[in-house]
Amino acid sequence: MENRRSFIKKSAMAAAAVCLSEIGSNAAPTALEGFGKANRNSHSNLIVPKGDALPITGTFLDEISHDIPHQNWGEAEWDRDFRYMKEMGIDTVIDIRCGYKKFMTYPSPYLLKQGGYMPSVDLIDLFCRLSQKYGMTYYHGLYDCGSRNSVDQVEPNKYIIEEVWERYGSKYDSFGGWYISHELGRYLDGAIGAFQTMGKQCKDISKSAKHPKGLPTFISPWIDGKKAVSAAKAEVHRDEGVSVDDHRTKWNTIFDGIHEYVDACAFQDGHIDYDELDAFFTVNKQLCDKYGIQCWTNAESFDRDMPIKFFPIKFDKLRLKLEAAKRCSYDKAITFEFSHFMSPQSAYLQAGHLYDRYKEYFG
């Protein structure tokens, strides 16, 4: 009895039950029927072309988070969330970092030896299983030791990459790629070499008949724009962001260095203003094309403009960013991230409404 009861008593859950009952074989509760009908006839009246934007087909999974509070989901909630993702068109999930400082997503022998904290659940196994179940591709995010200097990330990840490949990569068909999770931002000394080393190791270890060059890798850096301020600061923007030209010069150098080991780049889209999207996106696409890197966008589904850090974004802001990604012929859109900011079962109820608006727009 207990599990049903504990399930039912969460509000988003009660909701989810009804929603998913329609996917499965359960009957919808008749008591809500009448109201539902009235509602069915009151679609919002959109005055923009529907679906004229790049749809989101991937999402990060925010484990281990460092700035978004945890939702404390168990396996049942994660399973349900993958169903919601699938229903929205998501085919790719990316664990954002498999460990952060002493916290980890799976019982890593290497990290445990370093004094890491034993997790109560093996989330990587769970994510690989659920990806398998829902026909999605799982990308694995590397460990983050907490240093802003990428060079420090190389050593621990030597062990992590091996462990992860042996435990999950070689075992689950859903394991389909790597995410080099360190954010290339202002601290660049030695970063190119570090990304080469980590990218090469990821690819080498995952070579197979099916993937002779190894599994694909990607990065998701931030643009050093006006809104590039720490989450631990109260402010939401700073006076000066990087110029488009400086951005181009910097990333030309970086791509030149790493393109052999990085297959896609998903710039975060939230650090620049909405009227700067086309200028930066155009440069990103040109650079990606020049170096044979896939050009993805990391469409942030949280709002960087608000004093509450962070809550779901207003739909129209997300739409503006996805429209720009389409205009600039981007290859794929992923989001940070579905479960807090777009999921109907998110603790932030605005997220479920964003899901509705998104589906209303993409039809």
Added chain:
Amino acid sequence: MENRRSFIKKSAMAAAAVCLSEIGSNAAPTALEGFGKANRNSHSNLIVPKGDALPITGTFLDEISHDIPHQNWGEAEWDRDFRYMKEMGIDTVIDIRCGYKKFMTYPSPYLLKQGGYMPSVDLIDLFCRLSQKYGMTYYHGLYDCGSRNSVDQVEPNKYIIEEVWERYGSKYDSFGGWYISHELGRYLDGAIGAFQTMGKQCKDISKSAKHPKGLPTFISPWIDGKKAVSAAKAEVHRDEGVSVDDHRTKWNTIFDGIHEYVDACAFQDGHIDYDELDAFFTVNKQLCDKYGIQCWTNAESFDRDMPIKFFPIKFDKLRLKLEAAKRCSYDKAITFEFSHFMSPQSAYLQAGHLYDRYKEYFG
């Protein structure tokens, strides 16, 4: 099917369905009946006189917001919210600003030409229609270009006021007034002239047989008190607020300048401490009476004393402010704002409880 499903899956929604089914013709779900009954007998035991305060009869609609995260409601949710407002006694809704920088609530030809962002829905049309449907008066908030200098607001609003009157004001009976949305605070150079110009334009354009002087206008300034700190700062108060005497002197000058074009003034009640309410409210009422301006209070329903910016206020704090407004013979109470901070379907579940406490108190 989709719309009913997407509706039902939100928790506040499931709740709303049940609630509203009692207003409409739907049957209430019997499963919850028993518990509901138990609940009916456990009213809180109030130890203060019930309803001895000025009731809230108006609310802002926070579009375009600049510091409260968006709820991503569609037309169905807005319709339901107007019903909740009505049920609580609200007869006046005020759009807080029809545009903010490049964001807008309706497809403004003027702002689109300036590079503004096309909205996906025409909210002004929606708000006018819903006001009509629920028998409420709609006040229209002017455009805010983002400048703290009111003088900069005059030029764009020349076009906005014309557009809005033509599109909505002349068309909807519910369109009943104007809100000059710029906050008269510390930056006063030229502000009086700016308010005169904008107020006059609003009144002139809306003159009719029924409203020979044009539709009413109002403002909602802040008192420069201890809690007048930026939402983008972590702090919740500063060392020194304005004195009652300085407040009187300053607003005597302002009212002297603008009273011909402003029919009501709703001071925000959240920047001063609870034991300062009577002192400031008394002065406000005296000044309003002197200049023939209606004295409203903008009873903020969010809590300025908390590090989370912003969540619903504790009921007793709201009560203290509304009691003071009654003691000082204020004419009307409006709130900023119902949909986030008092609505049973708010993403902040504390809001629904505030709604219950409010109704329990006012009976």
Added chain:
Amino acid sequence: MENRRSFIKKSAMAAAAVCLSEIGSNAAPTALEGFGKANRNSHSNLIVPKGDALPITGTFLDEISHDIPHQNWGEAEWDRDFRYMKEMGIDTVIDIRCGYKKFMTYPSPYLLKQGGYMPSVDLIDLFCRLSQKYGMTYYHGLYDCGSRNSVDQVEPNKYIIEEVWERYGSKYDSFGGWYISHELGRYLDGAIGAFQTMGKQCKDISKSAKHPKGLPTFISPWIDGKKAVSAAKAEVHRDEGVSVDDHRTKWNTIFDGIHEYVDACAFQDGHIDYDELDAFFTVNKQLCDKYGIQCWTNAESFDRDMPIKFFPIKFDKLRLKLEAAKRCSYDKAITFEFSHFMSPQSAYLQAGHLYDRYKEYFG
């Protein structure tokens, strides 16, 4: 009708209704049955030993809060929350402070005379009644005038302690102890004397045949660690925390001074890092043993590491802290606090999931 309706329309409420209907005599809604069943079979797969930690048997009640937004619960919601607490194994509730500056939990004649704000409900009476109903022990938190200097707290509490004993302590069997609510932190001048005076008064007034030494008292100080930063600051940690040795020296002095009047000490566990728990807990336990004070832990159920201040903690973090408390043979665990951060009806839906994870772990 109104009360049932207002109850039902809150999401957490709808959920609660179903949950509690199973405790009471109501039938569970059949529409959710099927989904519930599916869920029952998907327990999380724990990879740590279950229940190898000190269970939480007490919680603060956050009235008057100074930094957590109010939930606006009425008597029905409080009653339901006590049932949830009971179900989780809680036998002790502690009102955190019966008044804070001009706000109060009960109509205190003393504070009203000083210009305090009349509350709309007598919460102390409510808490005592509910403790009685659910077989719990109620501890009463003293008044906090807002000064960081404990010496200033003595005078007002002379009157408060008398009032409270007469109104509630002498009347309710559930009234079982006192909580000296002032936080002994960095401001120690005279603090020992102040705690002696207040502790002695609490004990003296509550002497009886059954409690010849008076009712027990406790304190819940913070460790001056890395995360000891103000909630009103954006940052989440500072560069230097107190060393274990300095902590030992300081608290040896304090305990030496106050042990006669303080029966238990529940250090807050959230200001130090997870890998510092054992070092500090060991010292705490040694000092408590030396002075004959019960060693409790105040297991904070909110997350101090996030920019949102404050949301429910990740279960694994709470587990790490409770495991350490067990390893160090602590006597009891209480939490700050159940109703916002662990309750299935909390406005923070993460809290209900934390409740589920907690119960899953403790079995």
